[in-house]
Amino acid sequence: MNNWRADFPILSDERYIYFDNAATSQRPKQVTDAITRFYEQDNANPLRGLYEWSVRATDDYENARSAVAEFLHAKKAEEIIFTRNTTESLNLVAYSYGLSHLNEGDEIVVCITEHHSNLLPWQMCVKKKGAVLKFFETEPDGTLTEEEIRSKITEKTKIVAIGHVSNVLGVTHPVKKIAQIAHEAGAVVVVDGAQSAPHIAVDVQELGADFYAISGHKMLGPMGIGALYGRMELLEEMPPFLTGGEMIEFVTREDATYAEVPHKFEAGTVNAAGAYGMAAGIAYLKQVGFDAIMQQEEKLTARLLAQLKELPHITVYGSEDPAKHSGIVTFNVEGCHPHDVSSILDEDHVCIRAGHHCAQPLLQYLGVNATCRASMYFYNTEEEVDRFVEKLAGVRKELGYGS
């Protein structure tokens, strides 16, 4: 497994332990080379020029769309809209679908584990349309029961917006079951796939997702490119989110008709190099394979959980089962603020995330203000886990505790 590391130039400095992969992954050379190749060989404004370079740039961009469609198992490439990231994808759904379909008293259901990106857009809909926001509440280990799902989805539910994998607990929510129950109630299902797409094979048709949002930068691709899958029947009847160049069919002084899906949702010059780089990241992930990714993450998580159990003063959040973490381990060190823990670890070149992880309602639910989070990916090693725990074991002493 570790031979993959050689493709990641930033990981060649062995002093560093990068355990903040849930914030953003690292990129293999294949991805940065692809971006360079686009700019050095095919660069022109895509979708508008009638000359060779522009045609090549357009092909790169549209082939990337097909690659994302295949990756998510969408029925058609046109069901993929390129955005900047998961946040923009979810805002697109909220502004375009949400505002045009919600009425006063309609219910939107999210989960208590949501990242703010899959919460604030729905709060906006609630404020603008007089809709009502409801929350699935999880078991202490982060799992969701069918009983809880059924108790929150009613005939008033119009949208169920669910994060597939929690960025704090790493737990995978039962999206297929949620979609089945939501569809029976006549609601659409919006899935925040920011933390799932890098770790597990996603099939939007099999899951029954109506919308599925992902970020390129969390799955080996560049920053500034993400995607939204939407079911074609829904996308076709939705109004545009942003307006301007490239998303029109015909414009008069007073009015405009819009381009077909997906271009209706891609106003302005697109991030073709980003899309091309994202496709290179997807090609790389395919080479590694999700079975191998999950296996390595589970192995590392099991090792980390076992060692943390042996350390005094550590509280771990989430499941005891290493298979239910997607490589994410969230914890606290008794008596130490997570920011202090992270800063002390940084002196040893250990990179973890500390704070509220943009999931404040979840932290309130867990009864904490902040936590530390180590998030591992397939290129991390058991040696790094051991070294990380060794460094962590010294943190309390650094802060003046006897042990």
Ligand code: 7TS
């Ligand atoms: N949804 C989830 C579940 C996330 O974890 C994140 C980012 C987002 C949405 C937003 O993604 P973006 O690409 O639009 O920014 N999560 C994190 C994190 O856990 N640490 O830094 C960013």
